Structures are given as C-alpha cells and as structure tokens.
Amino acid sequence: MAELFARDTLSSQRWRRRLVPNQPFIIGRTTLAFPVAWDKQVSSKHAQLTWNGAQLEVRQFQEAVNPIFFNSQPESTFWLKPGQHFVIGHTEFLLENTEPSFPLPHRSPKTEVTIHPNEIRKAAFRKTPGRIELLTEMVSKMTSCNDHEQLVTITLQQLLEGITHSNDVVLLEQRTRKDKTRFVPIAWDSRDGLSTPGGSSQSLIEHATQSEMCVLHVWSNDPMPSGSDYTQVAGHDWAMCIPLKFQLNKSGALYLSGRRAQLKGNLTEVELLQDDIKFAELVGSTFANLSRNLALERRQSQLNQFFTPGLLEGISSDLESYLSPREADLVILFCDLRGFSAATEEHFDRLIPYLQQTSETLSTITSAILAEQGVIGDFHGDAVMGFWGWPKDTLQQPLGALNAAQKIIRTLAGTDFLCCEKPPQAGIGIAAGRAVAGMIGSRDQVKVTAFGPPVNLAARIEGLTKPLGVPLLLDEAAKQFLQNDPSIPADHFVRLGNFRLAGLKNPTQIYTVQPDKLAWLSEYMQALACFEAGQWAQAIELLQQVPVSFGPRTLLLNQIAEHHGQSPAGWDGVIERRTK
The missing domain is CATH 3.30.450.40 (GAF domain)
Known part of the structure; x- marks a missing residue:
C-alpha cells in the first residue's frame, strides 16, 4: 500500500493519505483531500499527482508560483519512487510503500x-x-x-x-x-x-x-x-x-x-x-x-441526488429498510437526448463546452422529475431514467411521469444553448408495470435504481420516438394508469400502432399525447385501422389527408412501400422493429 506523507518542517503539522492507483489528485493549500494549509508558499492548487502502482507522477500547474524541488533541483514534471521525497516551501512530501503489522499474540500483561x-x-x-x-x-x-x-x-x-x-x-x-x-x-x-x-x-x-x-x-x-x-x-x-x-x-x-x-x-x-x-x-x-x-x-447529499426532499420526510431511523430493494408497481420514464453523441464526434475539439451543455440539460431533466415527486434512477450516458411508485408503496403523484415529460419537452424546446445551432431535443418513453426498485451499494456509495420488464420497455419505447418523430410515447399499461386520473379526458391519448420492439417477444400498443384538437386525427385513426386490417390501398388514401410533418404517417407509408403495397401473408397488423 502506498501513502503520501506530508509534514511541515517548521512545526508538528502533518498528514498521511492512502493513494489509489490511477486516480489523480491535487495537492495545494485549499484542496479538500490533500490540503497544505500551513505553508503559504504552496499555491491553492499546486500540482496534480497520480500513483500508477509503482511510481508517483508529479505535474506542477503552470499557475503555481513556487517551484517543486526534487533531488535538490526545481522540477515541474517528474516521477517519484517509494522512499523518495520532494519539497515545496517548507513542506516535505514523502512517498511511502509500507504496511503496519496486523494484531499479533502478546504475552499476558502484568x-x-x-x-x-x-x-x-x-x-x-x-x-x-x-x-x-x-x-x-x-x-x-x-x-x-x-x-x-x-x-x-x-x-x-x-x-x-x-x-x-x-x-x-x-x-x-x-x-x-x-x-x-x-x-x-x-x-x-x-x-x-x-x-x-x-x-x-x-x-x-x-x-x-x-x-x-x-x-x-x-x-x-x-x-x-x-x-x-x-x-x-x-x-x-x-x-x-x-x-x-x-x-x-x-x-x-x-x-x-x-x-x-x-x-x-x-x-x-x-x-x-x-x-x-x-x-x-x-x-x-x-x-x-x-x-x-x-x-x-x-x-444525505447522495440521496438528494435521487429524491425530492418530500419523499424522505418522516423516514424512521431504519433508513436501510425503508430504501431496501423490493417489488412495486412503477411508472418508468426514460429520457434520452438527441444529437449529443454525433455532436461530440463532429466537434471533438470542443468537448468541454459540449460536456457543460449536456450537464445543464440533464439537470433540466432531473429537476423536472424531482419536481413531480419522482426518483432519479440510473444515468446512461446522456440518458436519464426516473420512476414513480417507490420508496412509498403507492403512487402519490399519478400524473407525475406525464407532467415531468411534458415539462422536459417544453423546457428544452425553449432553452437557448450557446453550443448548438438548434435547441436540444429529447425522446421520452413511459411504461408501467411490476418491477424491483431500491437502493443498492455500500454504506459509503449509494446507487438508486429500478430493474424489471417496464424499465427495459420504457427504454425501447424511447428508441421508437426517433423513427416516429414524436417526442413522447407510452405503452398500454401507462396509458391505463394515467387515465385513472379524473382530470385526463378520454381522448387525451392517441394510439399510434402495435409494435414488436427489438429484443421483446410480445407486441406493445404505443400511444402519444394529443396536445391540441387535431382536425385530421380521425383520418389517421381510420388509416391505422385499415393498415392493421391489411387494407393498404384505403390506408394510403386516408394517409394522404394527414400532414407530412406527422411522423407516424411517414412510418406507415414506408412499411407499405417495403412490401410493395401488398400486406404479407399472415399479416397480424404488428410492425416489427429490429433495431433499438
């Protein structure tokens, strides 16, 4: 085990810190983990160090005022072996690679x-x-x-x-x-x-x-x-x-x-x-x-990343039991940002601005979920998973997922980001069902997550938002759950078709939300019914009356074109999706 031992040569102040291989750290007068507050000749952030398991790499920051002396010579970059030391000001830093002895048998005391x-x-x-x-x-x-x-x-x-x-x-x-x-x-x-x-x-x-x-x-x-x-x-x-x-x-x-x-x-x-x-x-x-x-x-700081304060109020002292993994009826929201992966490849020289933008956008998404009493689950790159129904046994906010999704879409569409020519776009999939949710990990590291069929389904549904050109999609179970709220009108949800999503055996009825009364909606619903019944000529005529900007129209026409206008033998109305 390697340790860095720092001591002030003018006083008794000192510390020793265990080093983690390949984990860079910073020494300086104001750094949190490796502070040298007793020496004014040490800059606020003086050098970055990295232990590779055999040697310690030391790199002085350009803004650091005073030199680092290694082997009595000023050096800005060098490697340190166990037993060697370097000096900044009147502080000596010694690299040690020792272990204390474990408890041993001793003779009986006097x-x-x-x-x-x-x-x-x-x-x-x-x-x-x-x-x-x-x-x-x-x-x-x-x-x-x-x-x-x-x-x-x-x-x-x-x-x-x-x-x-x-x-x-x-x-x-x-x-x-x-x-x-x-x-x-x-x-x-x-x-x-x-x-x-x-x-x-x-x-x-x-x-x-x-x-x-x-x-x-x-x-x-x-x-x-x-x-x-x-x-x-x-x-x-x-x-x-x-x-x-x-x-x-x-x-x-x-x-x-x-x-x-x-x-x-x-x-x-x-x-x-x-x-x-x-x-x-x-x-x-x-x-x-x-x-x-x-x-x-x-x-508490870690939990605040996942929970709104209201969800943690009134918890008994047995926090572990309250947040332990268990089965629950959940509503899952999976939100993925559009275009960030391609943008980072195209503008690799501007990764820091894009990283900052992604962080700001993810904060917008998580804030919307927390504001609706949801729980933040895993982060998957530039995607966020949130869910409702745990840790409390009942879904206290029946419209939480829907409200959060609509807020995310509205907020991102109206956000001015300096690094993009267009506002960021997001695809959101919502699914409901029985799953396991809980806090996993060690006492010091916390991870809150949910796993089960509705989690996978929500991610697959989100992937469908891109070919459909619709930012928000739901499955049948989520739609039925949300319709239990009396404030939701019967025609608030629009069925877009029956899809067998990639990697899933059973087909899924897919819905979206109707934000306004659409004059051409009845023509689309008739076209969808004809499409699923195999009456594709009538479906094409009806789809001509639907605006070109409506993505599901294009998807149905493409499906018909792939089969040269004739429904295949054994057609059951289910659209196969082979990619996520």
Missing part, C-alpha cells in the same frame, strides 16, 4: 485495567494541567473538518499530543472475510511521524471490542524467554484499546502504545495511565460522533 466508557466519562482527571486546553483545541479542530480523512489525521495527532508518553496510535476496522473476523489497520501515526507502527496486541483488541470496554495492558520489562511464541514491540511496555463505532456503524478501535510513563507525586503508573484512558476515550468518542455525522451528511 497489569490489566478494564473500564466501561460511561464510568470513564464520570471520573475526573487526576492531573488536569494542559488537558482541558488541549481538549478545547481538539474539539475546535475536529468540528471544523469536512472530510473524513482529515478528521482521522487530526484525531491521531491529538492523541499523540495529549498522551505524551505514547509512541504509536492506530485506527483499526473490523472486517469479515470467509466467516473470519479480524481487525485491520486503516490509519496510523507515530511520535516521529515517519515510522510505521509495530504489531498491536491481538488479545487486547479482542478483549476491548468483545466486551465494549476500554482496556489498558501494562507489560513487565523483564525479557521474554528465548523461543517464546509471543511478540513484544520494541520499547513499548503498555498499550490501550478504545472500541469505536464510526462512520455508518463500522466497528473498530483506537489502539495506542508506548513507553511507561514517568511517575510523579503519589500517582501509581495505573492511575496515571487511567488519565490517559479518559483522554483517549474522549477523543475517540468525539471522533466517532463526528465521523458518523460526516457519513450521514454524505449519505
């Missing part, structure tokens, strides 16, 4: 102290000078964090600062694999800021986490007999473990170890270390609470 966290909080410090001030400073620093890694860094530093005879501090996380549970080091720090903590005591961690108690072990300084199966961390003769629940109910622990405290006054070594337990528990509980708050804020 002294063990086990205290319930509630009892620790009730007890007063025996030796208070400096503790209260440090705790006040700690709370101020920790509550100002808006990033979990930054919170972890400050927590570990505060523990080392507050417990002066501690050498190492490790944050462990419980992980289960193949029915075997173990505690894995996920972050650590040491007194010198550079060395990697040694192995922690497996028995101490197990005792603390299983009992949910704060546990202190003090070992004897006597040397172990040769051939012993137990380990001893060089120079460390005490350790403590504080069990934690951090982020969204992750189980873990804080583990501190160091050299025996020098006794002062009438305090015994255990009494002095009990003060340290209290300090560590206060820091640990503060960290755990703030960590959960950050995780909840992040989860």
